[in-house]
Amino acid sequence: MKEKISPTFCALPWMHLSSRPDGKMRTCCTSNASSVQDPDSNKKIGGGEVGVVKNDDGIPANFNHTTLEEAWNSSYMRNVRNMMLRGDKPASCLKCYKEEEQGHLSKRNWETEYWGRRYDLDELVAETNEDGSIPPKIRYIDLRLGSKCQLACVMCSPHDSTGWIKDWKAITPKMKNEKLANTSQWDNKGRNHGASYNWHKNNPRFWSDLMDQIPHMYQLYFAGGESLIIDEHYELLEECIKRGYAKGIELRYNSNAVEWRDDLFDLWDKFKRVRFHYSVDALGEQNDYIRYPSKWDHQVKQMWALDNTSDNVEVTTATTIMALNIGYIPDFVKWKVEQGFKKLNKWPLGAGGINMHFAYWPPQLNVKILPQEVKQQITDKYEKEFYPWLFRNWYKFTGVKEGLTTYHVTKAQWLNAPYGLKRYKGLIKFMNSEDWSARLPETKEYLNLVNDQRGWTEKFPQVFPLLKDIVK
Numbered sequence: 001m002k003e004k005i006s007p008t009f010c011a012l013p014w015m016h017l018s019s020r021p022d023g024k025m026r027t028c029c030t031s032n033a034s035s036v037q038d039p040d041s042n043k044k045i046g047g048g049e050v051g052v053v054k055n056d057d058g059i060p061a062n063f064n065h066t067t068l069e070e071a072w073n074s075s076y077m078r079n080v081r082n083m084m085l086r087g088d089k090p091a092s093c094l095k096c097y098k099e100e101e102q103g104h105l106s107k108r109n110w111e112t113e114y115w116g117r118r119y120d121l122d123e124l125v126a127e128t129n130e131d132g133s134i135p136p137k138i139r140y141i142d143l144r145l146g147s148k149c150q151l152a153c154v155m156c157s158p159h160d161s162t163g164w165i166k167d168w169k170a171i172t173p174k175m176k177n178e179k180l181a182n183t184s185q186w187d188n189k190g191r192n193h194g195a196s197y198n199w200h201k202n203n204p205r206f207w208s209d210l211m212d213q214i215p216h217m218y219q220l221y222f223a224g225g226e227s228l229i230i231d232e233h234y235e236l237l238e239e240c241i242k243r244g245y246a247k248g249i250e251l252r253y254n255s256n257a258v259e260w261r262d263d264l265f266d267l268w269d270k271f272k273r274v275r276f277h278y279s280v281d282a283l284g285e286q287n288d289y290i291r292y293p294s295k296w297d298h299q300v301k302q303m304w305a306l307d308n309t310s311d312n313v314e315v316t317t318a319t320t321i322m323a324l325n326i327g328y329i330p331d332f333v334k335w336k337v338e339q340g341f342k343k344l345n346k347w348p349l350g351a352g353g354i355n356m357h358f359a360y361w362p363p364q365l366n367v368k369i370l371p372q373e374v375k376q377q378i379t380d381k382y383e384k385e386f387y388p389w390l391f392r393n394w395y396k397f398t399g400v401k402e403g404l405t406t407y408h409v410t411k412a413q414w415l416n417a418p419y420g421l422k423r424y425k426g427l428i429k430f431m432n433s434e435d436w437s438a439r440l441p442e443t444k445e446y447l448n449l450v451n452d453q454r455g456w457t458e459k460f461p462q463v464f465p466l467l468k469d470i471v472k
Contacts, residue, residue, distance in 0.1 A: 005125060006087045008097070010108040011115040013080050014124045014134060017053070017071060017103065021065040021160055021225055023199030025071045027051040027080055029142050030357070031092040031106050051092040054078060056442045063199045068209045069136045078132030084129065087175055095360065099123040102433045104426035105418050107357070115140075118218065139463040141210070145200045145233055149258050150225040153291050154450060158186045160224055171449045182444040183362050200232050210236075214245050228264065233267035237267045246270040254279060254318055257302045258264040258294060269310050276306060277318035277355060278344075282325045283332050285463045286427065290324060292454060307343045316345045321427060321445065322359035327366045327378040327466045329354075329427070330386035337396045347409060351419035352397025367427075368436040374466055375432055381429050390421055440470065447471050 001323075010028075018026040026032065031051025032298040054076040056162045061071040071077065080090045089097050096283065098104035113257045115121070128134050149161035168186060175181040194238045200206065220236070227233040240246045251268065252275040280299060281290045290294055317336060333353050336344065345353055359365050370378070390397075397420065398409040415421050448471055451457045461468035 005121060006085055007092075008087050008089050009084045009112065009121075010096070010113040011076060011119075011121060011124070012140075013084065014091050014121075014128075015138070016116055016140040016142065017049060017068065017120075017138055018145045019063060020052075020195075021144040021147040022195040022197050024049075024195055025061040025063065025066065026051045026067045027053065027077070027090075027092045027140075028107065031096055032361075035330070050094075057293065058338060060195075062195050062202065063206050064196055066140060067205065068213060068253075071226045072136055073133040080132075081128060081134070082132040085125065091397045093096050099358070099426075099430060102426060102430040103422070104358075104430050105423050110418070118417075129297050137216050139183060139217060140221065140223040141213070141217065142223065143200075143227075143233075143236075144223055144225060145227060145230045146197045148230055149224055149256070150229065150258050150297075151226070151291055151294060153158075154289065154324065155307070155320060155362065156182070156224075157362075162225070167450070167453050170453050174449055175445065177357070177442050179439065180364065180445055184366070211239070211243075214240060214243065214249075218250055219247070219250045219252055221252040221254075222355075224256075226256055226258070227253060228257070228260040230253055234264075234267070235430050241267070247272055250275065253277060256291060257295065257299070257306065265309055266315075268313055271312065274309075274313040275295075276309075276313060276315045278303065278306060278315060280317045280332075281322075283335055285459075286325060287326060289456060289460070289463060290320075290322075303341070303344065307341045309343070309344075313343075314346065316355045318352045321356050321367060323370050324365060324437050324464060324467065326370075326427060326431060327381065328464075329356075329424075330381060330389070332387075332450045334389065337393070347398045347414075348419075351414070351417040351423075353420065353424075355419070356423065362446065363436070364439060364446045366436060368430040368434045369439055369443055370437070371437050371440065371470075374470075376399040377466060380427055381434065382424065386424070387421070390424070391409060415457045426466050443472075444470055 009055045012028045018031075020026060021381070028051070032049070049060060053067060053071050053074055055070065056075050061074060061076075080092060085092045093108065096108035097108055100109065101108040106300050112121070124134075147158070147160055149163045152161060152163040152167055153239070156164055158168045160327065166183075172181070172184050172186075175184060220240075221266065222233055237246075238250075240249055240366050247270070249271055250273045251271050256275045257278050282301070284296045287299065288294055291299075291321060303317075306313070319325070319332070325332075330394065336354065336426075345351070358367065363369070392415045394411050398414055448457070449459070451460050451471065460471055
């Protein structure tokens with residue numbers, strides 16, 4: 001009889017390592033967000049580097065000086081695995097557990113479901129030694145090849161984007177709120193404990209380690225910086241093709257898709273599958289503001305280019321849910337569905353809508369920070385307008401045509417899809433689960449500084465009318 005896997009189990013510590021742009025290794029890409037679960041960011045649960053893998057000497061594991069194998073079975077990773085097997089909740093994973101309490105589909109939920117369809121999770125667990133160590137086979141790696149990026153998204157920072165440096169230098173000296181200033185620090189410029197945003201350059205040991213893992217690698221995941229403008233991303237794809245491993249490898253991206261090399265789609269054709277998560281957060285000028293200085297018309301053009309890629313490419317719009325856009329998500333969803341894209345968030349796993357994740361940093365943009373009256377307006381918009389629209393138009397999300405007498409997807413199936421209505425309801429429940437409005441002065445100062453720097457002071461209340469009182 002198989003032993004039941006623990007209810008706190010996540011597949012990723014048995015499959016995966018993740019990197020930060022400065023080379024630090026993490027249990028997964030969202031683990032750092034577990035440190036900002038408290039509304040007071042000065043009381044970070046587990047400390048600011050809770051999700052960063054530590055070497056046995058306590059120093060953060062970093063690709064500049066730590067091998068993949070050393071990190072893989074470090075005391076930190078062994079402890080995470082054993083805690084999960086006991087049914088405990090590692091501090092690095094609190095973000096997911098907390099989202100699940102509010103009915104939101106967490107990264108832990110969907111990653112475990114995803115990998116459970118590809119591997120026997122019971123067998124993976126059975127390979128775990130008493131001390132939490134497992135065979136050195138990394139099947140999925142998240143690579144952040146430095147911080148080079150063209151954009152300065154409002155919820156980002158110089159930690160993840162070179163495009164932010166100019167505005168960071170202009171804005172941060174003007175910050176008067178102590179909490180805001182503390183959350184905006186970039187003092188070490190990524191250089192503590194041997195970290196470097198150039199860790200992927202002139203680092204033959206890392207590339208040798210990675211290529212040793214490639215024969216049993218199932219997925220390579222690229223995120224920001226912006227991988228599509230980073231040379232080493234293309235060099236890795238070319239090397240996988242050259243060595244004959246591409247047909248067994250799935251590529252995955254989170255990307256702003258502003259630009260890419262002319263031969264990108266030709267390279268993709270050589271791989272088993274490509275899952276492209278296109279970062280789009282709202283309609284028109286709202287998206288231009290959030291993903292500054294992108295231009296909406298160009299981004300729509302890129303959507304259509306991605307929608308017409310080869311059959312091995314899957315495309316989703318991956319949306320960061322924050323205080324700025326949660327009230328406008330229904331408008332974006334309606335627009336996207338009405339466009340008639342054949343590929344973007346295709347049923348079933350995309351449920352025909354959008355993929356989404358919450359912004360935890362900066363905490364000033366977390367959805368929980370909104371004042372109660374705004375939360376109520378947003379709740380009413382979803383419950384009185386958006387949900388009824390979803391019920392009436394469910395078939396548009398499935399790819400079937402109105403008027404057909406027989407559907408290959410039923411309304412009940414769509415309503416119960418994990419990426420459908422349930423997830424939109426989870427957004428509202430999560431927003432209303434805690435009151436962080438005591439931090440609104442930080443939000444006001446942050447947005448006003450950004451608006452002054454980028455010439456948005458007059459336009460912001462017109463583009464984001466729900467938030468006009470916040471920036472007064």
